[in-house]
Amino acid sequence: MRKLLLFIGLLFSAFLVSGQDTAAIYWKLDSIAIIDQKVMMPMRDGIRLATDIYRPKGDKKVPIVFSRTPYNFNTWVDGKMTTRALEEAYNAVSRGYAYVVQNERGRFFSEGEWDILGTPITDGYDAFDWMSKQPWSNGKIGLIGCSSTAEWQMAVASQNHPALAAMVAQGFGAGVGRVGKFMEQGNWYRGGAQQMLFTAWLYGTQNDLYKPSLPKDIKQEDLLRLQRFYDMGTEMPRVDWSVKLRHLPVKDIIKNAHGQVGIYDKMIARKPNDPAWFQGGLYHDNMPLEVPAYWFVSWYDVSSAPNIALFNHVRNSAKNPAVADNQYLVIAPVLHCSYKRATENTIVGQRSMGDARLNYDELTWGWFDMLLKGEKNSFKETNPRVRYFTMGSNQWQQAESFPLQNTEVKTFYLNSGGKANSRLGDGSLSLKKPGAKSPADAFTYDPMNPVPSYGGNVCCTGTAIQGGSFDQSEMELRNDILVYTSEELKEGVEITGFIESTLYVSSTGPDTDITIKLIDVYPDGKAYNLDETIQRLRYREGYDKEVMMEKDKVYKVDLTPMVTSNYFAPGHRIRIEVSSSNFPRFERNLNTGGNNYDESTGLTVENRIHHSAKYPSVIRLPVIKK
Template identity: 60%
Template sequence: MKQHALRHFIVATLIATCTAAIGVRAQQGSLSAADKQRRWDTENELQSIAVVERKVMMPMPDGVRLATDIYRPKNATGKVPAIWVRTPYNFNFWDVHNGVPADMTAVLTAVKKGYAYVVQNERGHFFSEGNYDILGSKTDGYNTVDWLTRQPWSNGRIGTTGCSSTAEYQMGVAALGHPGYAAMNVQGFGAGVGRVGPYYEQGNWYRGGAVQMLFIAWLYGEQNQVRPMFPPGTPREDLIRASKSFDLAQHLPPVDWSKALWHLPVQDIIKHVDGPRGIFETAMPVETGGRMIQRAPNYPAWYRGGLYHDDMKLNVPGLWFMSWYDVSIGPNLALYNHVRRTASPEVASQQWAVIAPVAHCAYNRATADTIVGERSMGDARLDYNEIVYGFFDRFLKGERSTRLDSMPRVTYYTMGMNKWQTSDVWPPAGAQPATFYLSSAGKASSLAGDGALTAAAPDADRPDAFTYDPMNPVLSYGGNVCCTGTAVEAGAFDQRRMEAREDILVYTSEPFKEGTEVSGPITPTLYVSSDAKDTDFTVKVLDVYPDGRAFNLDESIQRMRYREGYDKPLAWMEAGKVFKVTLQPL
């Protein structure tokens, strides 16, 4: 059997173009008659088994009211636990475009399993009052948990679930320590992670000190400080009636972000597409997201909002869903391990992780032949719903869960082998560290060069050199990104077209003689010299097939000014000198 090889390639960049985003979700399309009928059937069944309370305006201590829908079992014999979902997105119960109820399948499932299901908009979004704060309000989360535990139908145990923006708030709220917060299921949660270990991504804003472009376009669609608002104290029945006529969803002019993100200077990109410019306006207070584009990765304002940082205690049982081709997989795994190290012994033992081979929030879209980008991952399906409800049954109802009892602490998918594996720790028990070296005869530029990746250190150093043009940067092609639309698609893609460039250094190992599993962090160290005062270096790791296809596994980037630490003085480069730089782990 022909074996694969491992390949690294390296490129220097001056401006960060790691990710680009569309940021505007497509308007909901027209439903077929059959789909409309299914919506009605689900709604009718829900009404028959649940107490339905929509547009409950939950009061916060500052007087702001948050729009909340509550669904709970109608014939419950006692008090019930609640599963709470908070989101900046449109969860209106009525599909205004199609004139039918929204899809209530997830709600119906929860109610059938004996849970109250609570959906709430963040402040400043849709029917919720107040102004939106991109950094989030941890106190809103704490106060919501407190309000829910005091309801006459509540058993006092609250769990949370959700992916992406419906996950990012959970860790920050958990760190506040409300005794009623009993379980959290976070999925694709990188936007809620500020600083953890060597990672200072500050909620996906940075990677290795370089700005990730995805947030710029995302904010074009989500930062909406100016919007229609109902008068304070509008009766709930009027809000319900109004929500059947309009849902306050914005329909922004389409933007081709694959072009818009080339605009310079970067701080004027949103202004250039006539979007809301709050985060870039110097007059906007930092407490509500202002001056974000001008911040450094360790700027104090990052620590004033709802992001979770590793100096916070987190003592809530957790079920963590991650994916190899999602943004922030490195920080997410680092946070999972951090909680297992720092939580109380009991809670540390109550943390489970699932690492899937899919893109952002695509867990339940895996099939018998899961394709991520251009690469087949095989049958990557997993019984996620059974796992989630087994987790909630234990920690919200106090019931035994056979599924959870039989589940090791880490369930991970090994690509190439295309199978699920388990371990009680990450990296997997038994994993052995290995070191590979970059070597060449001084001509490693492009795939046609002589770069080699070897297990033995080279006898002599031969430097490789290339010329980088900041106006012709090497763009990301696939990878662990999210929210990129057609600008940059997440996943594994054949990188040979990128490797043809002369401004990329390529180092390839000999074919492995037998199957070799690579599981765990990869930490690249480079020795570099540049005539630029500052630049970014990136490293990408590829799996090379016997037929020559080379699929990306992961990549890392480091802005050189921060190479000595984000809490250290800026370290500029000097021409003619060689500098050691260790990139954040892949």
């Protein structure tokens, strides 16, 4: 009775404080759901995780849609009730599901110490165990989420809990440690260079060592009362990351921004093969994954290529044929977790993608109905294995696999007269092999004056970078960018799939980076970026060792694959840019051969890209045969 009176009081307060719209969704939810907030779910070590449960009224056993997050899902913010969690709960309950949302260990009202991806991964297993044994559960659990609410799913799924029946993972790259050719350790690295998104993200997310905490034995009724006044969240001062990310040494960036003291300090010192990456919440391709999964990827997200590689890995490695058959993929032309923001004229950066909308609710609930309720619906008949959006032609397409079966990989060679610097230079990209004496292209890389990131496949960098497709033509006037461009296309060309590149490089320094971008050049000269990658040359022979360069010696460098689907219309040109920096998308290489993260002084070097019969620098493009 006491809990009921408290709940009624909360509803009345919601109406008075938050306005009719918020109150309306609460009353709608209350009319169909049993609402049980701040349930402290026990883990095997005694730690309790704060959990809100919304389930249909009545005695029917129902499947569970579960979302676990490091973010604040409190329905009270600044003394007012918010609608997002309530709307998600209503969507699930109105369809006959229980909706359960939980904070990771150490976040907000959850007890314990937080680490990235909510480790230990046994927390996920224990949550599945607790939920599946509730009298209102039908014993089947589905996972849903984007970004941090998706990235923990794969490692936990590898534990093979019998109740886990389906996953919907969107923008999940930071949960992928190693898969195939990709060893990004949860997007911390690409090609061995740090992706600086985590510096900005951890500033606003990581817990301080001395954060306030509540008594371990606090009761649910007290948490229900307290959630109206406190949400245990930090209120971080705003930071201009376009300025703060320039600070050196890199290890002190958050300290310089007067941020919290937390896990960044230890993570920034980890090398790509550090054992710690294999002991946390990341999924690696030596772990089993036997769960039906619906994967959602974005062309302008931070990790399109490794995400698609994971879809392929699970589909090819699953021991259960039914699991292998229940792997589906959607690739949308949007930014990180922006699927539902697509419109009739979807603009991503500066480039129009046309009508890029999909009915994501219909897709995900149809998936769950099939696998959690056992409904014999039309999901498999109406949804292709792979649904991908081709930019340029601006259309959704479908395939049985990715890469596509009708793919012809064409090798394009870098050529020049030795002056490919900037788009005003003589760099060319063609099917013609270079001659024996084709001169190399040289440029000066000064880490104190790096090539700035402009648009791109990014996430979570605050004010530092706006993601998406932007005209690079003015940037291409820099002499430290080598530009190689094809002739005008007489016929349109669709390039869909993984893009691999091999460059022959020399440097005057012991270590440096090589960056590359794929560009669609329009007849009016606008040059729109499609994808980008980087390779730290000390890791050119693998991430288990560091091999420095000898001055001016030529080295073969295979870059981490890019991926896209783009139609280059007649009159367009295909272009690649090669440089040694893309900052602050990627951490600057200071070129010294030292640790980089604890250094403040850089070394200016001269880097050369060689392209000749002996050193054929190439990019391999997947052309779709029509």
